[in-house]
Amino acid sequence: MSDFVYDLIGLTAGVFFILALKGLSHPSTARRGNLIGALGAGVATVVVFFHGEIKNLWWILGAIAVGTIVGVPAARKVQMTQMPQLVALFNGVGGGAAALVAIVEYLSLGDTATTAEVIFTVFTVVVGCVSFSGSIVTYLKLQELMTTRPVVFPGGRFVIAATLAAVLGSSVWVVLELGTTPLLVVAGLSLAFGILFVLPVGGADVPIVISLLNAFTGLTVAASGYVLQSTLLIIAGTLVGASGTILTRMMAEAMGRSLFGTLFGAFTAKPQDTSGVAEDRPVRSGSPDDVAILLNYARRVVIVPGFGLAVAQAQHTVRELADLMISKGIDVAYGIHPVAGRMPGHMNVLLAEANVPYDQLAEMEEVNPTFGQTDVAIVIGANDVVNPAAKTTPGCPIYGMPILEVSNAANVIFLKRSMRPGFAGIENELLYDPKTMLLFGDAKASLTKVVSALKAL
Amino acid sequence: MDALTPIAVISIFTLSVFVGFEVVSKVSSTLHTPLMSGANAIHGVILVGAIIVCSHSDTTLELTLSVIAIILATINMIGGFVVTDRMLEMFKGKKGGDK
Numbered sequence: 073m074s075d076f077v078y079d080l081i082g083l084t085a086g087v088f089f090i091l092a093l094k095g096l097s098h099p100s101t102a103r104r105g106n107l108i109g110a111l112g113a114g115v116a117t118v119v120v121f122f123h124g125e126i127k128n129l130w131w132i133l134g135a136i137a138v139g140t141i142v143g144v145p146a147a148r149k150v151q152m153t154q155m156p157q158l159v160a161l162f163n164g165v166g167g168g169a170a171a172l173v174a175i176v177e178y179l180s181l182g183d184t185a186t187t188a189e190v191i192f193t194v195f196t197v198v199v200g201c202v203s204f205s206g207s208i209v210t211y212l213k214l215q216e217l218m219t220t221r222p223v224v225f226p227g228g229r230f231v232i233a234a235t236l237a238a239v240l241g242s243s244v245w246v247v248l249e250l251g252t253t254p255l256l257v258v259a260g261l262s263l264a265f266g267i268l269f270v271l272p273v274g275g276a277d278v279p280i281v282i283s284l285l286n287a288f289t290g291l292t293v294a295a296s297g298y299v300l301q302s303t304l305l306i307i308a309g310t311l312v313g314a315s316g317t318i319l320t321r322m323m324a325e326a327m328g329r330s331l332f333g334t335l336f337g338a339f340t341a342k343p344q345d346t347s348g349v350a351e352d353r354p355v356r357s358g359s360p361d362d363v364a365i366l367l368n369y370a371r372r373v374v375i376v377p378g379f380g381l382a383v384a385q386a387q388h389t390v391r392e393l394a395d396l397m398i399s400k401g402i403d404v405a406y407g408i409h410p411v412a413g414r415m416p417g418h419m420n421v422l423l424a425e426a427n428v429p430y431d432q433l434a435e436m437e438e439v440n441p442t443f444g445q446t447d448v449a450i451v452i453g454a455n456d457v458v459n460p461a462a463k464t465t466p467g468c469p470i471y472g473m474p475i476l477e478v479s480n481a482a483n484v485i486f487l488k489r490s491m492r493p494g495f496a497g498i499e500n501e502l503l504y505d506p507k508t509m510l511l512f513g514d515a516k517a518s519l520t521k522v523v524s525a526l527k528a529l
Numbered sequence: 530m531d532a533l534t535p536i537a538v539i540s541i542f543t544l545s546v547f548v549g550f551e552v553v554s555k556v557s558s559t560l561h562t563p564l565m566s567g568a569n570a571i572h573g574v575i576l577v578g579a580i581i582v583c584s585h586s587d588t589t590l591e592l593t594l595s596v597i598a599i600i601l602a603t604i605n606m607i608g609g610f611v612v613t614d615r616m617l618e619m620f621k622g623k624k625g626g627d628k
Contacts, residue, residue: 315564
């Protein structure tokens with residue numbers, strides 16, 4: 073295949089990626105957009121075999137087979153609740169792959185590498201390694217294999233700053249001296265920096281970091297495209313880098329965060345005050361029958377879903393409850409916080425699975441003014457997104473995040489597994505409010521009981 | 530293959546940045562997760578780069594590293610598209626909720 077045809081097909085794949093991102097931006101075309109992206113990637117992968125000399129063909133095909141055997145079942149079997157960490161993991165391995173590609177290309181170029189090629193190689197290795205180790209830490213946080221709270225240690229800021237300085241210093245060393253050892257030093261330091269960079273990020277900010285690392289990986293792909301002289305990689309990588317940056321900013325805005333604050337949280341985070349966690353105040357807990365009675369006499373009910381709904385896989389049961397209330401003439405809406413769950417849009421995906429009609433899903437700005445006329449707000453496994461501390465307690469980790477103002481409703485029902493605080497690890501005052509009733513237990517089991525109690529009324 | 534001139538690279542990069550900004554600028558928060566996941570799968574196209582370096586590998590070290598790179602990139606690409614499709618599957622049968 074001539075270079076011209078090869079590059080033309082590469083350009084076509086690039087156009088497919090643009091159409092894919094465009095499609096993914098609208099609900100009605102999203103699935104098609106994803107398929108177009110997959111098609112572009114598939115075409116780009118196939119044509120590379122027909123261009124130039126291919127050594128080690130069986131190794132290549134074998135490695136692709138292994139990757140497929142690992143990746144596809146992981147993607148197919150994952151629970152909806154664990155999707156965010158899987159995306160983080162996929163992003164991390166992509167960053168790792170980009171770093172390895174740059175290292176191998178550097179090894180084979182040897183002394184013939186131009187300064188520009190070395191600079192781009194070092195960039196790819198640094199950012200790819202940061203993305204890899206950072207994503208692994210976000211995975212561990214989301215999988216709750218490690219604490220979800222910010223990890224801060226004395227002098228942490230200086231350690232992080234020193235590591236960053238070492239990364240930059242050793243990068244300069246590679247560019248000036250060349251050689252494999254300096255490059256491996258850069259890789260090692262970058263891996264360490266990735267870990268240190270993500271550790272101080274608190275639970276609620278993790279989705280923003282995933283999105284940011286995703287954009288990082290995109291940029292590494294673009295940089296390796298320069299080293300490999302591949303326009304396709306430059307286009308695809310830059311597209312992801314640019315759209316990922318915008319997406320990260322939009323997520324940060326949805327959470328009331330400054331992107332800068334999240335980015336440099338590592339340098340500004342202070343050890344947190346963890347006192348006052350062991351609360352021993354009375355709460356009002358109710359039975360499913362109490363809840364059913366409250367709902368039966370309500371005129372307007374707002375359902376606020378959170379991560380607990382996802383964990384319990386209760387989306388179908390919640391829809392059953394909503395349908396039952398609607399059949400009794402009660403006005404029902406779902407109040408969706410943009411970052412409820414573990415990722416922006418997590419709840420929309422989950423409720424869409426249960427075929428909840430779109431017009432019942434109300435976004436935060438829409439639903440907040442209506443809580444004053446709402447008789448009952450049912451909070452199902454959500455905590456941080458309704459925590460008034462975000463408005464009232466300056467200095468707490470979620471301060472400034474817009475919340476669903478359920479405290480304005482006449483009654484608030486919390487369905488919770490336990491009194492454990494939410495992902496961000498902050499006590500919720502609303503739980504102790506006299507108008508709040510708590511229904512403990514698995515969300516699905518509790519909702520099933522409420523549904524049968526309500527039917528019996 | 531002729532080397533790409535610096536200005537060609539800068540042009541491709543700059544135009545791609547603007548296209549990247551533009552295509553996602555109006556996305557609703559509903560689609561943040563699938564969009565991020567889809568973009569994540571797209572950068573799995575580093576698989577192409579991994580195949581190129583593997584096909585030039587002469588030493589055992591180069592071959593080993595590039596085979597690992599291919600495995601990782603394949604997981605990123607194929608896994609990414611499959612998981613995004615699974616998320617979006619749940620939007621099927623809707624009369625497009627966009628305005």
